[in-house]
Amino acid sequence: TYALYLDCAGGVTSQRAMMHLFRNFRKHWEGVPPCINSTAQINWLNRGDVRKALHIPDVLPPWDICSDVVGSQYHTIYETMKDVYEKLLALGLRALVYNGDTDMACNFLGDQWFVEQLGQKASTQYQPWIYDNQIAGFYQQFGNITFLTVKGAGHMVPQWAPGPSLQMLQSFLSNKPY
Numbered sequence: 001t002y003a004l005y006l007d008c009a010g011g012v013t014s015q016r017a018m019m020h021l022f023r024n025f026r027k028h029w030e031g032v033p034p035c036i037n038s039t040a041q042i043n044w045l046n047r048g049d050v051r052k053a054l055h056i057p058d059v060l061p062p063w064d065i066c067s068d069v070v071g072s073q074y075h076t077i078y079e080t081m082k083d084v085y086e087k088l089l090a091l092g093l094r095a096l097v098y099n100g101d102t103d104m105a106c107n108f109l110g111d112q113w114f115v116e117q118l119g120q121k122a123s124t125q126y127q128p129w130i131y132d133n134q135i136a137g138f139y140q141q142f143g144n145i146t147f148l149t150v151k152g153a154g155h156m157v158p159q160w161a162p163g164p165s166l167q168m169l170q171s172f173l174s175n176k177p178y
């Protein structure tokens with residue numbers, strides 16, 4: 001679900017993820033979502049020195065990729081974030097909305113339509129951006145908000161496309177072309 005062309009971590013037979021790909025998508029996962037290997041993140045984010053550097057108080061529980069405690073108590077508060085984006089853009093803040101283009105959990109078309117419907121005037125064409133002499137995805141700027149795709153990356157964009165992601169974030173933070 002999270003990366004159309006990546007292998008399933010642990011194999012599909014143990015998780016039977018492909019058979020239930022869409023049927024089970026909206027269900028609440030117990031623990032880790034299928035086919036995702038979060039071992040490295042869990043180990044790193046729960047290291048004492050990393051928690052300290054991130055100013056996480058000792059009283060808080062360990063980091064987890066999907067918290068059952070949070071998930072079981074979570075109720076949808078916002079049906080859309082449109083108002084929030086409009087408010088922040090009106091304050092002159094800049095925004096970047098990006099998607100891996102092989103993510104089916106948060107498909108890029110949904111975000112593209114969302115950004116297009118914010119009513120900001122397009123200030124560039126929909127065009128490719130380049131990383132390492134190759135097309136790294138496509139983007140369009142609408143004043144202070146950019147919609148951008150990362151080619152071949154799934155849901156976890158920085159994990160699966162670290163080089164292009166770093167360039168994307170550096171360009172955004174320094175307000176330079178992608």
Ligand SMILES: *[C@@H]1O[C@H](CO)[C@@H](O)[C@H](O)[C@H]1NC(C)=O
Pocket residue numbers: 009010011037038039040
């Ligand atoms: C998950 O990631 C860890 C750490 O990177 C690795 O050692 C392990 O082999 C991976 N497990 C699977 C099932 O891919």
Ligand SMILES: *[C@@H]1O[C@H](CO)[C@@H](O)[C@H](O)[C@H]1NC(C)=O
Pocket residue numbers: 089092093094143144
């Ligand atoms: C973008 O933000 C800047 C301030 O950061 C502001 O001056 C400018 O008017 C904004 N542009 C648009 C199109 O909203």
